[in-house]
Amino acid sequence: MLDQPSHTPFTGPLLQVRDLTLHYRTRQGDVRAVDGVTFSLGRGQVLGLVGESGCGKTSLGMGLLKLLPSNARLVRGEIIFDGQDLAPLNDAQMRRYRWRRIAMIFQAAMNALDPVYRVGEQILEAMEAHAWPGIEDGPAGQKRRQAREKVKELFRLVGLDPELMDRYPHELSGGMRQRAVIAMSLACRPDLVIADEPTTALDVIVQERILRELKSIQKELGLSLLYITHDVAVVAEVADQVGVMYAGQLVELGDTPQVFHQPMHPYTAGLLASFPSIRGEKRPLAALPGEPPSLVAPPSGCRFHPRCPRATKECRQEVPPVVGQGNAWAACWHPLGAAQP
Amino acid sequence: MAGYLLRRLLQVLVTLFLFVTLSFFLIQAQPGDYSSFYSLNPKLPPEVQSRVRAQFGLDRPLGEQYLLHLKNFATGNFGVSFSHYPQSVLEVILERLPRTAALFLTATVVSFYAGFFLGKMLAWRRGGWVEYSATISGVALFTVFTPWFALMMIWLFAFKLGWFPLGKFLDPLVWRNAPVSANQVFGYMLFTGAAIAVILFLAMLLLAQLGLRRRGWLPAAVAIICVASAVIAWAGSGVGYLALDILKHMVLPIATLTLISFAGTMLLTRNSMLETLREDYITAARAKGLPEKVVRDRHAARNALLPVVTSLVFSLAFAVDGGVITESVFSWPGMGLTLLDAVLSEDLPLAMGALVFVGLLALVAHAVADVLYVYLDPRIRYQ
Incomplete structure (x- = not known):
């Protein structure tokens, strides 16, 4: 089977993000896509990141690998990965972390394959760029042959016929391409995989199957997984912990069962209420009123206040305090479960 | 793949047949015929005129003439050129086709590489004065009126600076006591060029096979060795000065054609690359x-290449028109000038022959x- 991720002396959490702030410069002004996000992710853990479209969750994911468009700017914050802060690193230094330590499964992952090269070739290319991780040293041709075997093994792991590695992307179905992209993300034996809406473009049945497989692979390899999605149901299925993002900020973080059964932030509650539950009780769906705010000029105080049923004067004026402790908290003036003012 | 090639070849043949047919009836639709060159001479008595017509087979029914025309083309018999008598049309064309091919092939290859490379770099490093000035000069070159630009090139580099000859294929003074004919020398020059291209291509394949392509200086070294040995061989042959004379005459037309056509490639590559x-x-x-x-x-340039190649295919057809203009401005005795001269001097057999060969050239280039x-593009199937 595949080897376990390489171990290093550092024993803290694999990933610690502190006060991460990313802005995009646009003609309308700075878009504060990610604003003061802090969380940590332990080894072998799955953190789900949920939020509406445009809440900055994709920017956050790309920001961790520092793969942002040229108008983006890392304003402040730390990305401590395995004891090393990635924030000040330049592109050449980042390259050593990309894919080798932190891999990614993209949003619309089906387009993540270059149409003019064979699928297997694109996986081998990543392995070659990182000096063939997990392949015994030897002549170039021999390493390549071994790497091909490794890719075949990965294809079997994600439920693909190994013969498909010599096909072009357009010869594969959407689900197959998705699996190939998952196989690609595992090729360099990363410690952390960032999955950004990896199943959104697929039909529900394929989505469900791939999700289960991803979860079992994650457990089997002991990977850490940052799962970014707008789909609350998916997070409930895969994540150990859930972070809820709103308007560029993390508003609630906690263990999955706790967040789902006793949400503290009114936004989390609203998000949960707007999704149908198959097994739970029958209830009318409650869409959140209003629109997500502009990230150029976000609302003052608590950014959720214009849409919040519990909003008061202090919500409009003052930044909300963090209630709760450690890895279970919410940033809210009037958290649920506390007395209504 | 073999089936695809065969089908594509068949397509070329069918198109060629249609082209020959169409050009035959086009000539028929015009006043006068092949014999006009001789028979319109008022000094000829009517019986001689009809004898001339009969000699050309112009007294036979149209259908028979058409079949004869097809048969002659199929057997490579294009008749005798009136203006280059006693040379046959085929002889004239075989002498001039390589000259046009050398001009356009060189210009196309150079402009494609230069345009693609510059376009790629412009898209990769966006912004700044380099991009703006390159884009503006690209648009200027892309839209410039070709004859004017060619004349300006001659005025500047041949007339004012005197770096290159004003035009034509060679300098008669240099060739006065030449031991060999210009066509022979030019033939060997083409052979040298083709040999260098083939050796370079094979060397690249070999380097790729050995996994040494990443070392940038290796292909450059191979190229330098190839060119250097060709130059040494020519210098030792005793007719190197003649080749140099032809080469000097080639520089300006090739530079003009390259400048005009590289801009289109550059702008398209830039856009295509930005999208990719x-x-x-x-x-x-x-x-x-x-x-x-x-x-x-x-990844980026490789995918950006696809629409650029498509546009190259389309631009090949225009290269033929451009050939007539460029060749006449530079007095370059290639197919374009031959076609123009033949039409102007009512040399119908040569005009027909030149037309068919120009068409054939375009068809082959497309194929x-x-x-x-x-x-x-692996997404395109062999169909």
Whole structure:
């Protein structure tokens, strides 16, 4: 089977993000896509990141690998990965972390394959760029042959016929391409995989199957997984912990069962209420009123206040305090479960 | 693949047949015929005129004439040129076709490489004065009136600076006591060029096979060795000065053609590349930790190439028109000038022959480009 991720002396959490702030410069002004996000992710853990479209969750994911468009700017914050802060690193230094330590499964992952090269070739290319991780040293041709075997093994792991590695992307179905992209993300034996809406473009049945497989692979390899999605149901299925993002900020973080059964932030509650539950009780769906705010000029105080049923004067004026402790908290003036003012 | 090539060849033949047929009836639709060159002479008595017509077979029914025409073309019999008598049309064309081919092939290859490289770099490093000035001069060159631009080139580099000859294929003074004919020398020059191209291509294949292509200086070294040995061989042959004379005459027309056509390639590549850079697979390539150069060349430029090759195929047809203009401005005795002269001097057999060969050239170029495209884009099936 595949080897376990390489171990290093550092024993803290694999990933610690502190006060991460990313802005995009646009003609309308700075878009504060990610604003003061802090969380940590332990080894072998799955953190789900949920939020509406445009809440900055994709920017956050790309920001961790520092793969942002040229108008983006890392304003402040730390990305401590395995004891090393990635924030000040330049592109050449980042390259050593990309894919080798932190891999990614993209949003619309089906387009993540270059149409003019064979699928297997694109996986081998990543392995070659990182000096063939997990392949015994030897002549170039021999390493390549071994790497091909490794890719075949990965294809079997994600439920693909190994013969498909010599096909072009357009010869594969959407689900197959998705699996190939998952196989690609595992090729360099990363410690952390960032999955950004990896199943959104697929039909529900394929989505469900791939999700289960991803979860079992994650457990089997002991990977850490940052799962970014707008789909609350998916997070409930895969994540150990859930972070809820709103308007560029993390508003609630906690263990999955706790967040789902006793949400503290009114936004989390609203998000949960707007999704149908198959097994739970029958209830009318409650869409959140209003629109997500502009990230150029976000609302003052608590950014959720214009849409919040519990909003008061202090919500409009003052930044909300963090209630709760450690890895279970919410940033809210009037958290649920506390007395209504 | 073999089936595809065969089908494509069949297509070329069918198109050629249609082209020959069409050109035959076009000539018929015009006043006068092949004999007009002789028979319109008022000094000829009517019986001689009709004898001339009969000699050309122009007294036979149209259908029979057409079949005869087809038969002659199929057997490579294009008749005798009136203006180059006693040379046959085929002789004239075989002498001039290589000259045009050398001019256009060189200009196309150089402008394609230069345009593609510059366009790629412009898209990769956006912004700044380099991009603006390159884009503006690109648009200027792309839209410039060709004859005017060619004349300006001659005025500046041949007349004012005197670096290159004013035009024509060679300098008669240099060739006065030449031991060999210009066609022989030119033939050997073409052979040298082709040999260098083939050796370079094979060397690249070999280097790729050995996995040494990444070392940038190796292909350059091979190229330098090839060119240097060719120059030494020519210098030792005793007729190197003649080749140099032809070469000097080639520089200005090739430079003009290259400048005019590289701009289109550059602008298109830039746009195509900017679009490609937004694709998810480019972000994926970056995320994989590939070096910037690999992301740029292996992924972005490789995909940006596809629409550029398509446009190249279309521009090949226009190269033929451009040939007439460029060749007449530079007095370059190639197919374009031959066609023009033949039409002006009512040399119908030569005009027909030149027309058919120009058409054949365009057809072959298209077929080659199509095959190339199938090779470049795996999404296109051999159909």
